[in-house]
Amino acid sequence: xxxxxxxxxxxxxxxxxPAAAADKxxxxxxxxxxxxxxxxxxxxxxxxxAVEKALGDKVETTFLENVPEADxxxxxxxxxxxxxxxxxxxxxxxxxxxxxVAKKYPNVLFEHATGYKRDKNLATxxxxxxxxxxxxxxxxxxxxxxxxxxxxxxxxxxxxxSGINAFMLGAQSVNPxxxxxxxxxxxxxxxxxEADAAKALLDQGADIITQHTDSPAPLQQAEARGKLAFGxxxxxxxxxxxxxxxxxxxxxxxxxxxxxxxxxxxxxKSEDTWGGFAANMVNMAPFxxxxxxxxxxATDTEAAIKSGALNPFKCPVVDQDGKTVECxxxxxxxxxxxxxxxxxxxxxxxxxxx
Amino acid sequence: xxxELVPRGDVSPWAxxxxxVAAVIAAVLIGGVVIAVMGRSPxxxxxxYFVDTLSESWGLQEMAVKATPLLIIxxxxxxxxxxxxxxxxxxxxxxxxxxxxxILPLYTAGSGAGFWVIPLALVMGALGGLAYAMIPALLxxxxxxxxxxxxxxxxYVADLVLDYLVRGPWRDPKGFxxxxxxxxxxxxxxxxDGGRLHAGVLLGPVLxxxxxxxxxxxxxxxxxxxxxxxPKAARFAGFDANRMVLAxxxxxxxxxxxxxVLEVLGQIGQLKPGISSGYGFTAITVAFLGxxxxxxxxxGALVVALTVIGGESAQIALKLxxxxxxxxxxxxxxxxxxxxxxxxxxxxxxxxxxx
Numbered sequence: 179x180x181x182x183x184x185x186x187x188x189x190x191x192x193x194x195x196p197a198a199a200a201d202k203x204x205x206x207x208x209x210x211x212x213x214x215x216x217x218x219x220x221x222x223x224x225x226x227x228a229v230e231k232a233l234g235d236k237v238e239t240t241f242l243e244n245v246p247e248a249d250x251x252x253x254x255x256x257x258x259x260x261x262x263x264x265x266x267x268x269x270x271x272x273x274x275x276x277x278x279v280a281k282k283y284p285n286v287l288f289e290h291a292t293g294y295k296r297d298k299n300l301a302t303x304x305x306x307x308x309x310x311x312x313x314x315x316x317x318x319x320x321x322x323x324x325x326x327x328x329x330x331x332x333x334x335x336x337x338x339x340s341g342i343n344a345f346m347l348g349a350q351s352v353n354p355x356x357x358x359x360x361x362x363x364x365x366x367x368x369x370x371x372e373a374d375a376a377k378a379l380l381d382q383g384a385d386i387i388t389q390h391t392d393s394p395a396p397l398q399q400a401e402a403r404g405k406l407a408f409g410x411x412x413x414x415x416x417x418x419x420x421x422x423x424x425x426x427x428x429x430x431x432x433x434x435x436x437x438x439x440x441x442x443x444x445x446x447k448s449e450d451t452w453g454g455f456a457a458n459m460v461n462m463a464p465f466x467x468x469x470x471x472x473x474x475x476a477t478d479t480e481a482a483i484k485s486g487a488l489n490p491f492k493c494p495v496v497d498q499d500g501k502t503v504e505c506x507x508x509x510x511x512x513x514x515x516x517x518x519x520x521x522x523x524x525x526x527x528x529x530x531x532x
Numbered sequence: 533x534x535x536e537l538v539p540r541g542d543v544s545p546w547a548x549x550x551x552x553v554a555a556v557i558a559a560v561l562i563g564g565v566v567i568a569v570m571g572r573s574p575x576x577x578x579x580x581y582f583v584d585t586l587s588e589s590w591g592l593q594e595m596a597v598k599a600t601p602l603l604i605i606x607x608x609x610x611x612x613x614x615x616x617x618x619x620x621x622x623x624x625x626x627x628x629x630x631x632x633x634x635i636l637p638l639y640t641a642g643s644g645a646g647f648w649v650i651p652l653a654l655v656m657g658a659l660g661g662l663a664y665a666m667i668p669a670l671l672x673x674x675x676x677x678x679x680x681x682x683x684x685x686x687x688y689v690a691d692l693v694l695d696y697l698v699r700g701p702w703r704d705p706k707g708f709x710x711x712x713x714x715x716x717x718x719x720x721x722x723x724x725d726g727g728r729l730h731a732g733v734l735l736g737p738v739l740x741x742x743x744x745x746x747x748x749x750x751x752x753x754x755x756x757x758x759x760x761x762x763p764k765a766a767r768f769a770g771f772d773a774n775r776m777v778l779a780x781x782x783x784x785x786x787x788x789x790x791x792x793v794l795e796v797l798g799q800i801g802q803l804k805p806g807i808s809s810g811y812g813f814t815a816i817t818v819a820f821l822g823x824x825x826x827x828x829x830x831x832g833a834l835v836v837a838l839t840v841i842g843g844e845s846a847q848i849a850l851k852l853x854x855x856x857x858x859x860x861x862x863x864x865x866x867x868x869x870x871x872x873x874x875x876x877x878x879x880x881x882x883x884x885x886x887x
Binding site (some may be wrong): 208212240241242243247249251252253257259260271272274282294323333334335336339347355364376517518520 | 584594711726748799801806808809810849
């Protein structure tokens with residue numbers, strides 16, 4: 179009798195999964211925040227949806243959101259052992275767990291965002307967010323009346339530090355007297371904390387807020403006080419139509435579609451991708467709430483960075499203590515110097531948390 | 533009209549055992565209705581959530597790995613809670629234990645130091661958690677400071693100490709300035725090939741047995757229980773209330789610290805921000821889910837671990853949203869607590885007739 183059940187079960191299972199489904203490439207995504215953050219994880223999820231749209235009949239995608247970084251190894255392995263053949267882990271803190279799971283599942287391809295450890299089946303990718311920060315700096319330098327910018331920062335990792343520096347260099351290029359005040363929120367996503375940080379900065383005289391955290395809360399604070407602000411990771415103008423100057427928009431869509439295609443074709447290789455404006459991995463949302471001359475300046479700056487005529491980290495770069503930073507990349511700081519940045523440029527009135 | 537809870541006279545031990553089972557069944561039924569309303573198959577969800585996880589060696593191993601820190605912290609906390617001492621800061625003691633326990637593994641990484649590092653690290657981790665728990669305990673016995681507030685606030689201090697160390701002095705020099713230490717060599721051995729079941733898992737049951745023995749068979753355990761249930765009687769009986777505070781906090785701090793170092797050496801392999809993902813707080817739930825009874829807490833820790841892993845499976849296999857799996861965790865906990873209350877009390881409807 180039991181055998182009969184088993185056989186019946188097997189037949190039912192066979193019917194339930196048509197052969198076509200087995201041929202689909204299963205692609206998994208691990209997000210550090212909720213897809214409803216309307217910022218960082220939201221943009222990664224947009225990339226996943228772009229994959230479904232472009233390759234819908236050939237792929238099946240899955241995501242896990244709000245995954246705690248230190249407890250992510252199991253979540254990544256869950257995807258690997260349920261037949262996912264290409265897995266994107268989209269935050270720095272997933273690095274070591276991804277490395278471990280990649281070793282255990284040599285036939286599964288992994289891609290880790292913003293990290294630096296690679297393997298035969300583990301590629302890395304990130305975006306030059308700092309290019310967008312430079313453009314923001316130029317806008318802020320032009321528009322500020324109090325000469326004080328408030329910066330809501332997350333964690334003092336190189337990506338954030340290089341963003342602060344690029345912002346400052348952009349601002350100084352049009353307004354040498356500008357000051358940047360920084361509050362470390364110590365979180366990627368916590369609307370309450372982010373709002374408090376923005377309030378504190380506005381109270382200290384900042385009239386423009388920029389943020390390297392993922393919720394629209396700082397923008398909304400600026401809007402409530404009649405000040406200006408920049409959005410993060412996705413176009414956040416709907417949260418603050420009067421305050422938003424522009425947003426740095428992460429665009430993972432093209433990259434994800436290209437990588438999934440490569441996995442389907444068998445041309446996938448483990449490599450490191452680091453693209454900015456030119457690679458269309460970072461975009462600026464429309465420039466709004468600013469006069470036309472500033473809009474033009476911002477557009478020109480973006481175009482110059484895109485064409486390579488302007489590099490945010492053009493040498494000489496002078497650090498906080500007045501020392502000129504060794505220039506390892508010819509005319510500009512080298513990629514390694516930017517990717518491992520742990521110093522402030524001259525003029526930033528803050529001590530880097532050490 | 534209003535509802536009133538009336539204590540039942542005597543409750544059969546069977547009712548106490550069956551209550552959690554009934555609660556799980558009730559939660560599954562409620563969850564099934566929600567899933568059906570969403571247009572998914574409740575049967576498939578049940579299969580993925582419970583059956584698959586519980587029927588595979590991988591799922592069981594992962595449950596044990598997830599439940600271990602929860603269980604160890606909860607067992608320690610039960611000493612405090614039984615004595616009506618509210619140590620809400622196990623999360624901080626977990627983190628400090630992880631930090632102190634990591635000192636040796638950190639400084640011996642790459643040196644080829646032998647296995648001796650691990651037992652020493654575990655002892656240091658427990659002592660670290662113990663010392664950190666002494667702060668709220670001493671504040672309470674000397675100045676009468678509420679241990680609820682001080683222990684909770686110290687969680688944030690611990691978080692920032694960890695943050696400081698992994699960004700500053702303990703940062704991996706080859707790590708591109710990212711906030712993390714080097715990978716430790718001194719990690720706990722795995723019990724099964726290919727799995728993540730580390731040797732630290734074995735400590736859970738051992739500590740459960742020890743705690744059961746101490747609470748139910750020793751004078752100290754008796755003192756803890758009396759202090760919680762009848763503080764005046766405890767004083768008349770000659771139990772020193774201050775010593776009780778220190779002892780209970782020492783035990784729970786040491787347990788949380790041990791859990792912390794086990795998590796780092798067994799699971800993560802390095803220090804970085806966010807090593808805990810809330811174990812110290814979830815363990816409070818586990819402790820009360822298990823009615824502060826050592827065996828009950830084993831059940832509690834496993835149920836919580838199951839909901840996490842089953843919830844992930846449901847997200848993957850059925851594309852159910854995370855919010856739904858979290859909601860189900862909440863429903864499950866509410867059902868267990870409600871069943872517990874209904875076993876001890878019965879509901880009486882009081883009509884608004886004035887006397």
